[in-house]
Amino acid sequence: MDDIFGIPAPLLFGQLLLGLINGAFYAMLSLGLAVIFGLLNIVNMAHGAQFMMGAFAAWMLLAWGGIGYWWALILAPIIVGITGVIMEKLFISKLYKLDHLYGLLLTFGLALIIEGVFRNEFGSSGLPYRIPPELSGAWDLGFMFMPVYRGWVVIAALILCLATWLMIEKTRLGAYLRAATENAALVQAFGVNVPRMITLTYGFGVALAAVGGVLAAPIYSVNPQMGSNLIIVVFAVVVIGGMGSILGSVLTGFALGIVEGLTKVFWPEASATVIFVIMAIVLLARPAGLFGRA
Amino acid sequence: MAIRRRALLGTAALAAPGGLPWRARAQGGQGQGAPIRIGVLTDMSGPYRDLTGPSSLAGARQAAEEFSAATGLAVEVIAGDHQNKPDVGVNIARQWFDRDGVDMIADLPNSAVALAVSQVAREKNKVVVGSGVGSTAFTGAQCSPNSVQFTYDTYMLAKGTGDALVKQGSDTWFFVTADYAFGHALQADTARFVEAAGGKVLGAARYPFPATTDFSSFLLQAQAARPKVIGFANAGADLVNCIKQAREFGLARQGLKFACLLMTVVDTLSLGLPEAQGLLMTESFYWDLNPRTRAFADRVKGKLQGRIVNASCAGNYGGTLHYLKAVQSLGPGPARASGLAVVERMKAMPCDDDAFGPGRIREDGRKLTPGYLFQVKAPGESTGPFDVHKLIATTPAESAARPLAEGGCPFVKT
Structure with a gap:
């Protein structure tokens, strides 16, 4: 068997692939954060809670309505997106004129409340959600056993990220959005309903988190804390990529997943820290992030 | 921009949520x-x-x-x-x-x-x-x-699972361990009983706690060591994630046994029988004994x-x-x-x-x-929502507890 740096090659390839899969989740979540921050200037600390709500929505649709995975993939983001729209209308819209910290504290508080309510309702030990039969099973790649579902997650994440980037950078709607963040008054003068567009953008960002939650439900424990463990890493990803840079956060998400995967082979205990070490180095060398505009 | 980012991460690191008085x-x-x-x-x-x-x-x-x-x-x-x-x-x-x-x-x-x-x-x-x-x-x-x-107590859990499994022939172990005091203690205690009963510990993968949600890397490391049993020295959501992902990567299909060093019937229900079937754990009570x-x-x-x-x-x-x-x-x-x-x-x-x-x-x-070693039933064996465990082995009450002399309790005269 060939060794690379003392590690058997099959194990190394396996870990690289796993890193790519985890990177898909980082990319999907940081995408929503980057959209919300880039277009609304709100640091959405409730993103992890909304990711969790997506997974719970999928569970509720199945347990209470008998609605399976594929419909949940469409319906759950819509449901959670609507709660995001309500949140934006009731609370967040009041804060656009204030310092970023207020938005951060508000969404952080909302995240704690949402998680507390879910813990009270559904308990802390998690709920079962199975992999859909079409995607169960695994491919034997020779060097590792690759579950079909993980492959699907990577593909779904790539499609989602690409579609979002195209929409914001290449369509007329995206152009309005970007214009509105540069100069809201001017865009409004051209007859565009800017407040509604901002509200829907927040709803869209939240829906992205919910899609991530539905994709995560079959492989992670569906419990009220599932988002809070992930969200800190995802914020680090966004900071490294450059806040508000959509392409940057997607690429950084995948790249850091791979770096983390490799760390798990060479020094498992450091795998949670490595992302923050990279963040510190990036902030010192390029304060605006790798892809950000200073 | 830099100040804003620093402030954000400072707040992100703030205390974990606490509950309301009740x-x-x-x-x-x-x-x-x-x-x-x-x-x-x-x-x-x-x-x-x-x-x-x-x-x-x-x-x-x-x-x-x-x-x-x-x-x-x-x-x-x-x-x-x-x-x-x-x-x-x-x-x-x-x-x-x-x-x-x-x-x-x-x-x-x-x-x-x-x-x-x-x-x-x-x-x-x-x-x-x-x-x-x-x-x-x-x-x-x-x-x-x-x-x-x-x-x-944790002694009973470690002995009930480690000792009983080795005696049934499952004598090579690999641990997936939460990297903090509780995980280390659970692993060390169980390893002691595995070795005392003639078994062998092949290694352990320690993952950062509580920052880990994906365990597939550690599971593949465990698989590469080719043990008969993977011992999970963790609890709660981490354990549930480990089990789900071990199934996903087909570890159980290769005849590997999973020993959960701190698992309860509540975790079984949270996983659901299709995912949890075959898992082994020790508890001192089950409603259907x-x-x-x-x-x-x-x-x-x-x-x-x-x-x-x-x-x-x-x-x-x-x-x-x-x-x-x-x-x-x-x-x-x-x-x-x-x-x-x-x-x-x-x-x-x-x-x-x-x-x-x-x-x-x-x-x-x-x-x-007594410490009871339970195995989770397969969906076909279960006749009701709470009919989930079957008894595999019993450690008698007197030997399930740590010998009095080893405890070091100051007011006990031995």
Whole structure:
């Protein structure tokens, strides 16, 4: 068997692939954060809670309505997106004129409340959600056993990220959005309903988190804390990529997943820290992030 | 831009969410004079809520009601949420003892809280009957003559799983371990029994806690070592994630066994039988063990709002019942005056309740109870939503507990 740096090659390839899969989740979540921050200037600390709500929505649709995975993939983001729209209308819209910290504290508080309510309702030990039969099973790649579902997650994440980037950078709607963040008054003068567009953008960002939650439900424990463990890493990803840079956060998400995967082979205990070490180095060398505009 | 980002990450690192204060009252009995007060101090809002919290309270209330109905002794059960914080637990305990006339504190999941409250009870000469506390220090170096450890400890879990599996031929192990004190202790304890029984530990992958959600890397490392058993030295959501992902990557199909060093029936239900089938774990109670446990489960289930009758419910039932028997035997007046006398009486009297059957409490406060090695049933074997475990092996009560001489409890003379 060939060794690379003392590690058997099959194990190394396996870990690289796993890193790519985890990177898909980082990319999907940081995408929503980057959209919300880039277009609304709100640091959405409730993103992890909304990711969790997506997974719970999928569970509720199945347990209470008998609605399976594929419909949940469409319906759950819509449901959670609507709660995001309500949140934006009731609370967040009041804060656009204030310092970023207020938005951060508000969404952080909302995240704690949402998680507390879910813990009270559904308990802390998690709920079962199975992999859909079409995607169960695994491919034997020779060097590792690759579950079909993980492959699907990577593909779904790539499609989602690409579609979002195209929409914001290449369509007329995206152009309005970007214009509105540069100069809201001017865009409004051209007859565009800017407040509604901002509200829907927040709803869209939240829906992205919910899609991530539905994709995560079959492989992670569906419990009220599932988002809070992930969200800190995802914020680090966004900071490294450059806040508000959509392409940057997607690429950084995948790249850091791979770096983390490799760390798990060479020094498992450091795998949670490595992302923050990279963040510190990036902030010192390029304060605006790798892809950000200073 | 830079300042904003720094501020954001500072706030992101702020404290984890805590629960709101929580109180509930249950009245039992119509006897004369001030009632005996029992405070169930537990986790009502955090990670152990599903395991303990309402289930523990239901068990204590059941014991109080049954005992009051039979003897006429007035008993009141109140509950408090320690939020897994020792300072909060100690404050509630002091308030209960000093102001609210509480005579005994029950449950205490989370060893840090349990050890702190045990010292308060000793200082005030009250009683602690810990059902949720798992640390062996509770009846070891930090033991108290006013405390009893009723349901389980980590020694029993490690021995019940490690020893029994090696004896059945599963003799090569690899551990997936949470990288903090609890995970290390669980791994070290189990490894000791595996090696003592003639087994071999091939290695361990330690993952950062609590920052890990994806365990596939560590599972593949475990698989590459080619053991017969993977031992999971973790608990709760981490364990559930490990199991789900081990299934996903096809580890069980290659004949690997999964030993969960701290798993309960609540985790089985959370995973669902299709995912959990075949898992091995040790507990001291299961509702379907024998006619007496089934009778107990039938009586208490009305208080559980659809939850399963678990070891916390049973432990708080058995512990509270035995405490009340000792109080009755001493008389409520002397019992209220000296917690030490009550615990001594509890140790002198044999235990017998429907949940655990006959038994006794040892000098160091450990209630001796058998360790049962359970395996999760396959979906086809299960006949109802709570019919999930089958008994594989039993470690007898006297050998399931750590030998008295090894504990190092200062007031025990050996």
